Every structure is written in structure tokens, then in C-alpha cells.
Amino acid sequence: MTQARRPAPVPVPARRRDRHGRGLRGPLLPPYLPAWRTRAEHFDEVVVSAASDLARRLPQVADMQFAVEEVPPSDPAPWEGGVVLGRGFAAEARAGLPARIVVYRRPVTSRAHSEAELGELVRRVVVEQVALLLGRRPEEIDPDLA
Secondary structure: OOOOOOOOOOOOOOOOOOHHOOOOOOOOOOOOOHOOHHHOHHHHHHHHHHHHHHHHOHHHHHHHEEEEEOOOOOOOOOOOOOOOOEEEEEEOOOOOOOOEEEEEEEEHHHOOOOHHHHHHHHHHHHHHHHHHHHHOOOOHHHHHHO
16 A cells, blocks of 8 residues: 655745725825824924025025934033024034034924924024024024014
């Protein structure tokens, strides 16, 4: 008597849940919707938009770097009262670093109550820091600010 060979086991595909016959689960938000982005990514876009709008008016702004950090460092400068919303750092020619402006996300978003307020506050912070670095008044940088 010859022994029959058993067929090799067939891999079973992973079961996906199909509760109550409603179809397979999919992503809650497709990637092309605005809500797909995180709050931090959205804030970054607001800062980039404010900086690029300013760079169209002033060519000096195009040479500056803009960054976003969550919170300011715990050691504020003596002249900074309260919570800092942004800081400007002058260019360092010896180190080859351009002028830099940092906007702090958490303090700015906690003060804005709507999307429009957030955009306006970010624009105000960016304009004030650019004005400090260029040694001019904010109203000279952005006449709409006044």
C-alpha cells in the first residue's frame, strides 16, 4: 500500500473585519482632505504663507530662514515680558548663518480662537520679528498691520 501525499497547506489570507455586512473598513479621512494634516503641519503652512507674502514685498525677507518650535525655551531674555510668541536671531556672517525667525506654536495657537485669528496672529508675529531684525517699525514692513 502506498501512502498518499498530503497537499501543502494553503496560506489563509488575513481576515478583515466586515461587521454586519457593511463592507470592509477604510480610512476615516482620505489624504486629499484638509483634515488629513496634523495641527502642527497646518501651523507650519500658515507660517510659510505669512513669510512668503512678506517676501514678495521685501526682498530681504527671502534671505531669512523661518522655523517653528513647540514652546519657547524656559529662560526668557530680561527684556521679554510674559510668554514669547516668536524670536528673531540676527545673521552670523562668521558662521555662515542667515537671519532666522522662530515662531512658537503652542503660545500662538492658545491665543487664537479661530482660523482667521490664527492667521492674523502668525502674520503679526512674523512682521514684528522681521521689523526687529531690519531695524524698522512693523508699520513700515506691513502697512495693513496698523
